[in-house]
Amino acid sequence: MGPISANDADSAEAGAVLIALDLFLSTGWKINGYLIVEIGLKMVYNWCLNKDMRPWSLQTTFSDIESKIEQVGSKVFSMAYQKGNEMASTLAVV
DSSP, X not given: XXXXXXXXXHHHHHHHHHHHHHHHHHHTOOOSSOEEEEESOHHHHHHHHOGGGSOGGGHHHHHHHHHHHHHHOSEEEEEOXXXXXXXXXXXXXX
């Protein structure tokens, strides 16, 4: 089974994870526990957990994500509540 291809929403979500990690690292915050990375799309969540499922087109993005995560330390990937991010969804559509 080969990597799954990404659609625009998946690519945008993966990019948002990368930007969030960049932002977190730029603040210089130190965490004693885990950084929780909440992801809104199940496909991107699965890609974060399983490298073999990642599309070739996003390999660079995920390489950058992994590099940032190593700098953060402990992390947990979490699925966002389906209806919990309606404002972000509305803004993305606009």
